[in-house]
Amino acid sequence: MQANAPRPDGRATRWAGQHARRRAEFVEAALNAVTEHGPDASTELIAQQAGVARTRLYKHFDDAGDLQRAVARRIGELIVEELEPVWNPQGTPNQMITLAVDTHLRWLTEHGNLYRYLLRQPPGDGTDGPGGIRNTLGEHLGTLFGAYLRAFGIDAGPADTTAFGLVGYVDSATHRWLDRPGAVGRPELVRQLSGTVWVVLDGILREGGVELDPDAALPLPHELPAPG
CATH class of the missing domain: 1.10.10.60 (Homeodomain-like)
Incomplete structure (x- = not known):
């Protein structure tokens, strides 16, 4: 120096x-x-x-917008932190899916005002606001589903679009339910959403020649035997 x-x-x-x-x-x-x-x-x-x-x-x-973006970013971090167990799944397919949906729905139910605040934020550059959170969740889910498809010897091409579609579906249904819960309780909503998610994933697996029992333990992708 x-x-x-x-x-x-x-x-x-x-x-x-x-x-x-x-x-x-x-x-x-x-x-x-x-x-x-x-x-x-x-x-x-x-x-x-x-x-x-x-x-x-x-x-x-800098201004009110800067504060709002910082708050939205922190809400997003809290949601992703809450879903941490989902990124290290274990158990059966039904248990994995139910855990993800129930964890997400429980956080939104307990923090409804924060979620509604997030929904009101403009798209921005795609890293903040509801779009940024959906992107983060979609990328996590797409990576996990893609790893399973490859482990089963199936083309992982559908993983990304399927993951983002499912995240959007769960998010939209949850948003509607928070505003108009009606006679459907949270456990029933979790059951409905989880069932639909499994139907979509099961359809893609079956197209690839793989049939899974949704109630049988599913190893992590790297623990599965190499496809024959």
Whole structure:
């Protein structure tokens, strides 16, 4: 290193760390405000929840849109974190599917205001808002289903479109149910959605010559014997 090379500015580093922490704190305050007051919670309510004046928020966010995108991103992270067990499946096909659907539906039921807030966000660049979450879930499911298709010696081409279609189906049905639950309880909805998901996946497997018992234990893709 040259003797006259500039040293890192410690103050700038500390400010960057403090800025990131404050942003995270304000996002958490926003989550609490939305949970308590609904998806229309104003910036003023968020500032009150954080215990600061509204003008203080905008020292850490470019504008209201920047705050909304940060909140939407955090909601998406919470949903993906909740579904973590789904990405390491075990048990029977029915158990795997039911776990995924029930976990997703339970989170949305318990955090309905956060989900409705997410739905109101514009598409943006595809990484935030409901579209970004569907993309993330679709990619996870597509990777898992594709691994199973390849393990069975079946063309994995349909995996991606099937996964995104199923995520869209479950998401749309759930959205409708949250707004108009009617006489259908959550367990019944989980049963209906899981059954439809299995019918779609089973159809693709059968086209490839594979018949699975949905109630028999299914090993992970890398544990399956090589196709003959």
